[in-house]
Amino acid sequence: xxxxxxxxxxxxxxxxxxxxxxxxxxxxxxxxxxxxxxxxxxxxxxxxxxxxxxxxxxxxxxxxxxxxxxxxxxxxxxxxxxxxxxxxxxxxxxxxxxxxxxxxxxxxxxxxxxxxx
Amino acid sequence: xxxxxxxxxxxxxxxxxxxxxxxxxxxxxxxxxxxxxxxxxxxxxxxxxxxxxxxxxxxxxxxxxxxxxxxxxxxxxxxxxxxxxxxxxxxxxxxxxxxxxxxxxxxx
Numbered sequence: 414x415x416x417x418x419x420x421x422x423x424x425x426x427x428x429x430x431x432x433x434x435x436x437x438x439x440x441x442x443x444x445x446x447x448x449x450x451x452x453x454x455x456x457x458x459x460x461x462x463x464x465x466x467x468x469x470x471x472x473x474x475x476x477x478x479x480x481x482x483x484x485x486x487x488x489x490x491x492x493x494x495x496x497x498x499x500x501x502x503x504x505x506x507x508x509x510x511x512x513x514x515x516x517x518x519x520x521x522x523x524x525x526x527x528x529x530x
Numbered sequence: 531x532x533x534x535x536x537x538x539x540x541x542x543x544x545x546x547x548x549x550x551x552x553x554x555x556x557x558x559x560x561x562x563x564x565x566x567x568x569x570x571x572x573x574x575x576x577x578x579x580x581x582x583x584x585x586x587x588x589x590x591x592x593x594x595x596x597x598x599x600x601x602x603x604x605x606x607x608x609x610x611x612x613x614x615x616x617x618x619x620x621x622x623x624x625x626x627x628x629x630x631x632x633x634x635x636x637x638x
Contacts, residue, residue, distance in 0.1 A: 475626070516627070
């Protein structure tokens with residue numbers, strides 16, 4: 414059974430950098446067919462795609478975030494990571510990692526990230 | 531980029547059929563995927579490629595697509611089906627997924 418588990422700090426101050434990790438179990442992150450996505454959901458809002466990455470290093474980012482966003486994969490840890498700089502209150506959201514990009518068939522439980530001064 | 535339009539809310543009595551629509555310009559040629567999200571939980575894929583169900587999703591959940599409107603149909607609605615439902619398509623012009631704003635299904 415494929416499971417995704419996120420980890421990372423949940424409380425940030427404005428201008429700080431968010432670093433989240435997503436560890437995959439039950440599947441190999443380097444299996445070529447799959448891409449791995451990051452999605453977020455602000456309070457009371459719909460799902461917002463952040464970006465996706467494949468083990469080869471291929472990435473695609475939401476244009477509204479790409480200047481602040483870095484995604485990476487560590488195959489030795491079967492893990493993907495997200496780094497989002499210059500966080501603001503507007504970035505407060507639940508952040509999800511998920512398997513897939515065309516559609517997402519397995520999701521992590523989500524991490525609530527709050528940006529507050 | 532595609533904009534997907536969903537009704538903000540749909541209400542249905544237990545045992546009845548709920549239909550949630552997803553509309554958008556030029557989605558006639560695209561596959562539509564549907565997610566169920568219960569309060570405080572992650573989304574769950576319930577229909578992909580317009581009408582296919584992942585393993586473990588009850589047959590009560592079905593999808594259809596005609597022209598620029600896709601529909602998620604939930605038959606014999608149960609209290610446990612109360613959730614937000616979001617549609618999603620792939621924007622091939624910019625290579626990324628696009629989500630609808632979601633529909634809150636209330637079971638009366």
